[in-house]
Amino acid sequence: MISQESITLKPIGYVKTKALGDEVRNKSVISEIHVRPEFSDGLDGVNDYSHLLILFWLHEIPELKRMTLKVHPRGRADLPITGVFAVRTNLRPNPIGLTLVELTGVEGNVLTVRGLDAFDGTPVLDIKPYDYWDIAKEIKVPKWWNRLEEEKKQV
Amino acid sequence: MISQESITLKPIGYVKTKALGDEVRNKSVISEIHVRPEFSDGLDGVNDYSHLLILFWLHEIPELKRMTLKVHPRGRADLPITGVFAVRTNLRPNPIGLTLVELTGVEGNVLTVRGLDAFDGTPVLDIKPYDYWDIAKEIKVPKWWNRLEEEKKQV
Numbered sequence: 589m590i591s592q593e594s595i596t597l598k599p600i601g602y603v604k605t606k607a608l609g610d611e612v613r614n615k616s617v618i619s620e621i622h623v624r625p626e627f628s629d630g631l632d633g634v635n636d637y638s639h640l641l642i643l644f645w646l647h648e649i650p651e652l653k654r655m656t657l658k659v660h661p662r663g664r665a666d667l668p669i670t671g672v673f674a675v676r677t678n679l680r681p682n683p684i685g686l687t688l689v690e691l692t693g694v695e696g697n698v699l700t701v702r703g704l705d706a707f708d709g710t711p712v713l714d715i716k717p718y719d720y721w722d723i724a725k726e727i728k729v730p731k732w733w734n735r736l737e738e739e740k741k742q743v
Numbered sequence: 744m745i746s747q748e749s750i751t752l753k754p755i756g757y758v759k760t761k762a763l764g765d766e767v768r769n770k771s772v773i774s775e776i777h778v779r780p781e782f783s784d785g786l787d788g789v790n791d792y793s794h795l796l797i798l799f800w801l802h803e804i805p806e807l808k809r810m811t812l813k814v815h816p817r818g819r820a821d822l823p824i825t826g827v828f829a830v831r832t833n834l835r836p837n838p839i840g841l842t843l844v845e846l847t848g849v850e851g852n853v854l855t856v857r858g859l860d861a862f863d864g865t866p867v868l869d870i871k872p873y874d875y876w877d878i879a880k881e882i883k884v885p886k887w888w889n890r891l892e893e894e895k896k897q898v
Contacts, residue, residue: 594751594752595752595753595800596750596751596752597750597837598837599750600836627812629826630812630813630826630829630835630836632825633823633830633885634826634828634829636883636884636885636886637882637883638884639879641841643798643837643841657784657785658784658785668788670787670788671785671786673785673786673869673872674785674786674787674789674792674872675788675872676871676872680785681755681785682755682798682868684752684798684868684869686869686871688876688879690879713750714828715828716828717829717831717884718879719884719888720884722843722877724793724845724878726793727794727874727878728791728792728793728794729791729874730788730791730792
């Protein structure tokens with residue numbers, strides 16, 4: 589076992605979006621990712637993909653909240669309290685966000701994407717192309733997850 | 744734009760596997776993730792999912808290699824040179840690995856998973872549950888990607 593206790597990262601770019609607050613959770617929201625000019629060459633070939641996985645730093649989560657280990661999913665007290673590694677909450681020991689987005693445009697060092705649930709100014713850590721190995725055919729999720737989806741359909 | 748220049752993470756656990764070298768790329772390989780005891784509570788409910796996304800730190804990539812911005816996919820000179828954000832190479836500015844795995848068991852603070860392409864001792868940064876929002880229905884990947892898949896079928 590390696591005892592590497594501290595890992596340091598640098599933003600490779602930043603999110604730019606007009607969406608405010610909860611608007612970013614709308615799956616149709618369009619955002620831009622402004623990649624730092626020194627990393628622009630890393631984007632070569634990215635437009636051969638329809639989808640990307642964006643890793644970003646949840647910079648608004650204070651250090652203290654990184655100690656949270658259990659939450660109610662989506663903050664709803666009627667859903668069972670659950671470990672943070674079993675929910676996509678932003679309260680986690682290493683607050684890294686991960687979202688599948690649709691790539692709608694590339695121009696120089698700016699990507700335009702649909703469905704990125706990150707606030708304006710969020711530091712981006714990595715951009716990974718989405719391929720068939722990221723797709724699981726048959727999956728199982730908790731009952732509360734399916735229940736939330738059903739509720740949305742009824743709205 | 745936020746000028747947060749440096750981000751610090753801590754491993755939440757480590758990979759334990761008997762697979763050596765390229766053996767870890769075998770999609771059927773079984774590995775364990777030993778979550779640090781202080782984060783065990785975060786695993787509550789994880790076994791309600793069939794699949795997880797594992798974020799890990801590619802600790803064997805030296806600082807200098809983080810400057811690489813273009814590579815031949817899978818190190819093959821016959822494939823077009825491509826930006827690191829358009830390939831799942833481990834040479835990237837922030838060497839974070841991301842892999843979809845099948846969860847085959849949970850016992851205390853130890854997860855058993857299938858398909859994790861990480862070496863023994865790799866620091867784990869985050870464990871995220873895989874759900875339907877991580878599945879894109881129709882996707883596009885580069886020609887070289889499909890060509891590599893075709894080659895595998897012919898072996």
